[in-house]
Amino acid sequence: MKESRLMKGNEALAEAVIRSGCDAYFGYPITPQSEILEYLSLEAHKRTGMVVLQAESEVASINMVYGAAGTGKRAMTSSSSPGISLMQEGISYIACAELPCLLVNVVRGGPGLGTIQPSQGDYFQAVKGGGHGDYRMIVLAPSNVQEMVDFVRLGFDLAFKWRNPVMILADGALGQMMEKVELFEQMQRKTNIEPWATVGKPKDRERNIITSLHIKPDKMEEINLHLQAKYKEIEKEETRFATIDCDDAEVILTAYGLVARICQKAAQLARAKGIKVGVFRPKTLFPFPYDAINKLAAKENIKGFLDVEMNAGQMVEDVRLAVNGQKKVEFHGRMGGIVPSPEEILAKIEEKFVGELV
Amino acid sequence: MNEKTMLEEDLREQEVDQAECIFCNENIVYEKPDTLLDTPMHYCPGCGHGVAHRLIAEVISELGIQENTIGVAPVGCAVFAYNYLNIDMQEAAHGRASAVATGIKRVMPEKYVFSYQGDGDLAAIGTAETIHTCNRGENILIVFINNAIYGMTGGQMAPTTLPGMKTTTSPFGRDVLTMGNPLKITEIVATLPGVYYCTRTAVNTPANVRRAKKAILKSFEYQKLNKGLCFVEIVSDCPSNWKMNPVQANKWLEENMLPYYPLGDLKVPNEKEN
Amino acid sequence: MAKVKGDILVDIEKCKGCELCRAACPQKSLELSRKINSKGYHYIVRIEDNCTGCTNCALVCPEGIIKVYRMTLNKKEPVATITNVTNDITVTVKS
Numbered sequence: 001m002k003e004s005r006l007m008k009g010n011e012a013l014a015e016a017v018i019r020s021g022c023d024a025y026f027g028y029p030i031t032p033q034s035e036i037l038e039y040l041s042l043e044a045h046k047r048t049g050m051v052v053l054q055a056e057s058e059v060a061s062i063n064m065v066y067g068a069a070g071t072g073k074r075a076m077t078s079s080s081s082p083g084i085s086l087m088q089e090g091i092s093y094i095a096c097a098e099l100p101c102l103l104v105n106v107v108r109g110g111p112g113l114g115t116i117q118p119s120q121g122d123y124f125q126a127v128k129g130g131g132h133g134d135y136r137m138i139v140l141a142p143s144n145v146q147e148m149v150d151f152v153r154l155g156f157d158l159a160f161k162w163r164n165p166v167m168i169l170a171d172g173a174l175g176q177m178m179e180k181v182e183l184f185e186q187m188q189r190k191t192n193i194e195p196w197a198t199v200g201k202p203k204d205r206e207r208n209i210i211t212s213l214h215i216k217p218d219k220m221e222e223i224n225l226h227l228q229a230k231y232k233e234i235e236k237e238e239t240r241f242a243t244i245d246c247d248d249a250e251v252i253l254t255a256y257g258l259v260a261r262i263c264q265k266a267a268q269l270a271r272a273k274g275i276k277v278g279v280f281r282p283k284t285l286f287p288f289p290y291d292a293i294n295k296l297a298a299k300e301n302i303k304g305f306l307d308v309e310m311n312a313g314q315m316v317e318d319v320r321l322a323v324n325g326q327k328k329v330e331f332h333g334r335m336g337g338i339v340p341s342p343e344e345i346l347a348k349i350e351e352k353f354v355g356e357l358v
Numbered sequence: 359m360n361e362k363t364m365l366e367e368d369l370r371e372q373e374v375d376q377a378e379c380i381f382c383n384e385n386i387v388y389e390k391p392d393t394l395l396d397t398p399m400h401y402c403p404g405c406g407h408g409v410a411h412r413l414i415a416e417v418i419s420e421l422g423i424q425e426n427t428i429g430v431a432p433v434g435c436a437v438f439a440y441n442y443l444n445i446d447m448q449e450a451a452h453g454r455a456s457a458v459a460t461g462i463k464r465v466m467p468e469k470y471v472f473s474y475q476g477d478g479d480l481a482a483i484g485t486a487e488t489i490h491t492c493n494r495g496e497n498i499l500i501v502f503i504n505n506a507i508y509g510m511t512g513g514q515m516a517p518t519t520l521p522g523m524k525t526t527t528s529p530f531g532r533d534v535l536t537m538g539n540p541l542k543i544t545e546i547v548a549t550l551p552g553v554y555y556c557t558r559t560a561v562n563t564p565a566n567v568r569r570a571k572k573a574i575l576k577s578f579e580y581q582k583l584n585k586g587l588c589f590v591e592i593v594s595d596c597p598s599n600w601k602m603n604p605v606q607a608n609k610w611l612e613e614n615m616l617p618y619y620p621l622g623d624l625k626v627p628n629e630k631e632n
Numbered sequence: 633m634a635k636v637k638g639d640i641l642v643d644i645e646k647c648k649g650c651e652l653c654r655a656a657c658p659q660k661s662l663e664l665s666r667k668i669n670s671k672g673y674h675y676i677v678r679i680e681d682n683c684t685g686c687t688n689c690a691l692v693c694p695e696g697i698i699k700v701y702r703m704t705l706n707k708k709e710p711v712a713t714i715t716n717v718t719n720d721i722t723v724t725v726k727s
Contacts, residue, residue: 024465051464055457056490063454063487067430067461070448075461093451198446198462200426200469209440211431211449380639380701387638388687390696399695403673404650408694415696564656564688597650604650 003183009145010175012183013078013104013168014039016152021187022102023073024051026064028083031116032172033106036078048189058083062090062103069099070210072197074156074190078104080172081122082113084130091165092131096212096223100159102152103137103167106175109310109337117337118172120257123314126169127285134224136231138166138238139285141256145179147283153184162234163196169285171310173258173339235287242281243292245271249278251353252296254307254319256282259340263308266345276301277349285315293322304328304353308345311335391419395444404604406594407435409561410503411442413571414472417578418445427470428462430455432484434476435509453484456491459498470581472499478508481517481543488543495552495586499577502544502589505596506615513599517541520618525599540618544591548624554586556625560593560616562608569621585627593619635705638685640678643697647675653689653698662689 007015014036017025025044027037040052051068055061061077068075079087084105094101105126109119124130126139138158140151148170155166193199201207214220244264246252251270253263260281270277280296282289296302304327307316316331323329332348334340394415401407418427424445431439433452440447450458455473463471480488480502491500507525508514514527518540522531532540548556555577559570570592577588593615597607647669653676654662661680669675676689685702 024461026461053460053464056486059454060457060460060487060490063451063457064461064464066450066454067448067458067463068465069461070458071428071462071466073465075465089451090454097449198428198448199466200424200428201444201446202425207440207444208446209449210447211440213437213449380637380703381641382701385701385703386699387685387702388690388698388700390699394696398646401694403648403694404652405694408696409692412696561692564686564691567691604652605655608652608655 002185004180005183006178007145007181008035008176008178009148009170010035010106011039012145012181013148013152014043015183016149017076018044018047018050019184019186020153020156021048021074021189022050022076022156023189024053024065024068024075025077026053026055026061026068026075027077028055028058028061028079030058030080030083032108032118032175033078033080033104035175036104048186050189058086059090062087062094065101066090066094066097066099069094069101070097070198072190072194072199074102076102076104078106080106080108081110081119084122084125088125088131091137092133092135093212094165095131095135095137096133096227097210098163099165099210100156100163101165102155102159103165105167105169107169107171109335115337116172118174118258118310118339119335119337120171120259120310120314121335122169123285123309123311126167127288127318135227136164136234136286138162138164138234138287140166140168141283141285142168142170142174143257143260143281145174145177146181148174149181149183153187158238162230164230164234169257171258172337238284239287239289239292240283241289241292242283244279244281246278246280246296248276248301250276250301250303251278251349252302252305253277253279253345253349254293254305254315255279255309256285256315259308259310262340262342263345265342266349269342269346270349273346275349275354282315288318288322290318290322293319294324294326297323297326302327304330306330306332306345306349306352308332308340308348310339391416393419393424393444395442397441399442400438401435402598404595404597404607405435406505406561406592407503409567410474410501410570410592410594411439413561413567413574414474414501415443416571417575420575421578423470423578426468427472428466430459430462430471430473432473432475432479433510434479436474436476436503437510439474453479453482454487455479456484456496456498456500457487459500460491460494460496463496463498467497470578472501474501475503476509477502477504477506477516477518481541485543488547489550492547492550492587492589493552495554497581497584497586499574499581499588499590501574502591503594504591504619505594506540507596507599509596509599513596517543518619520614542619544589544619544624547589552587553589553625555580555588555627557589557623558591558593558619558621560611560621562593562595562611566621580627591619593621636684636702637705638683638700638702640683640689640701641699642676644675645669645671646695646697647673648695649673649675650694651676652692652694656688656692658686658688659683
């Protein structure tokens with residue numbers, strides 16, 4: 001039976017972590033996500049025996065995740081922007097060594113120490129690589145507290161399906177806001193042993209090595225080609241998005257996460273004024289729904305796109321790539337922890353499109 | 359070359375009287391352990407890493423814990439340690455081997471876990487991880503190879519480089535006024551309550567090799583008893599980057615390294631508690 | 633005391649000629665060969681027939697390629713076996 005509760009985003013996510021049968025969480029406090037570590041410290045061990053360890057830094061956290069994930073267990077960490085920056089080297093190693101794990105970034109405003117308020121300034125970092133070398137994470141963008149819960153389970157599933165790190169890219173507002181959530185039932189801790197995991201070498205198998213080092217260039221290229229082929233498969237199979245009122249729309253708002261919800265409200269306001277606005281929301285930022293946007297852009301009734309983000313314009317680059325010049329793509333962004341209001345988005349729609357709309 | 363031809367070659371070479379035939383299995387008093395693979399090592403001639411690897415392999419073989427041991431290799435010359443040890447291993451980011459070992463041990467507390475790290479890895483870039491892993495008393499073994507230099511990158515100054523010692527980045531000798539003093543990290547970790555056993559050994563003489571092996575053996579035994587962190591420093595040589603031949607290097611080690619890094623136990627368990 | 637005889641087998645293909653075994657040998661019975669192996673290293677050989685099988689060479693060998701053998705020549709049967717010793721005992725041997 002599903003259980004409903006009123007919960008804060010960070011705590012709901014932590015509850016989902018426990019229920020997903022996670023084996024180990026390693027983390028370091030940083031606003032606005034410290035509730036995850038706090039909630040797990042209080043609840044997790046006594047309920048499932050899962051390991052919860054406050055590390056000495058984000059650098060240590062991500063490398064503890066590497067070690068635990070290398071044994072084939074469900075391992076994860078969470079942090080916020082500056083902490084995630086510190087983890088980039090480790091994430092690159094994890095991606096190359098193909099270790100499944102879950103990473104949560106409750107994004108705050110940057111650059112630098114920035115602000116503790118919500119932001120989407122880490123889109124490039126999460127989606128385009130972030131660390132060194134050619135690698136990708138699967139990036140899930142929750143838009144409400146319910147998805148903060150659901151994407152934990154989905155995240156672990158995808159991580160093990162593809163042997164790849166998965167990141168939940170939330171933001172400070174999603175972490176802090178309270179909403180009603182439906183919680184899935186407690187899942188079992190993992191008991192099966194992954195064939196590639198370093199769990200001690202039995203006599204009858206070759207030793208397992210977890211490494212991202214391949215000194216010989218031909219071997220390293222082989223690894224790279226393998227990873228790229230995997231990412232192509234992920235793009236084929238795992239692209240997820242939502243469309244709201246796009247069928248008859250003349251203007252499409254593209255937005256992810258929290259901003260997508262604000263855009264829904266803006267679309268309602270616009271329709272009340274007779275402007276047909278729809279919302280396109282990618283749920284996976286990698287893989288990005290290029291095809292879906294491209295097909296949308298080809299539709300005659302669509303005049304253009306307005307991409308709205310809490311940054312200086314990051315996802316808009318992918319939207320433009322997807323639209324590929326078929327229609328115009330405008331951008332509206334707020335930075336530094338400011339959340340755009342539905343009214344200002346409506347004003348932007350009117351400014352950019354109303355003259356052209358009949 | 360297979361064993362037979364090797365044997366024949368040797369017999370010819372060494373003109374052994376075949377009638378006596380000492381070379382039978384019952385007469386073997388020393389051979390490399392099974393856990394050490396036959397892969398030729400990439401280390402320079404005379405490098406102490408080979409001995410340290412072999413000692414770990416000997417202990418794992420003797421304790422019969424190959425199936426239950428997971429090692430963590432560092433970044434540095436020993437980055438390829440997993441090519442030589444026939445056990446499951448992970449290769450960590452530079453300095454993070456003890457954090458990786460923590461991650462493994464926490465989810466598999468019943469396994470034996472050790473990290474193998476050099477001085478740059480453990481005492482420079484990884485100092486925070488080293489101190490905190492020790493301070494938490496993680497139930498693992500940290501093997502610390504101290505050869506006072508960065509070997510893999512070509513002989514730069516390490517945190518443990520001796521005062522006045524010339525390296526490629528201290529070409530006029532380590533000036534302690536501008537470059538700081540060598541970091542005695544083993545002394546530092548010995549002060550932490552989480553560390554159960556802390557010792558400094560070397561691999562420059564047969565006697566020291568025996569002591570180093572004993573320290574590693576004890577550490578794995580303590581790990582079995584969940585006693586806490588064991589820290590074994592092995593003072594080693596780097597003939598290539600010290601720019602000496604291996605025999606000179608071991609002499610230099612004896613005369614210069616050991617006075618600064620004296621051998622012996624820095625922290626021993628209170629045997630009465632055991 | 634029975635006389636012991638030792639000997640070693642070296643995997644000369646893997647020898648890097650570092651000579652640490654030569655330095656560690658108390659019998660001074662090891663020396664570098666004039667020949668080289670396929671990697672181009674002069675490899676270690678036993679030149680004196682006085683090896684006692686003390687294992688020092690194998691202990692310091694970084695490559696782990698020395699196998700040590702030891703056998704007792706003119707093995708004598710023990711004249712007595714002492715068991716169940718609970719206190720210190722002193723044995724004086726007349727020379």
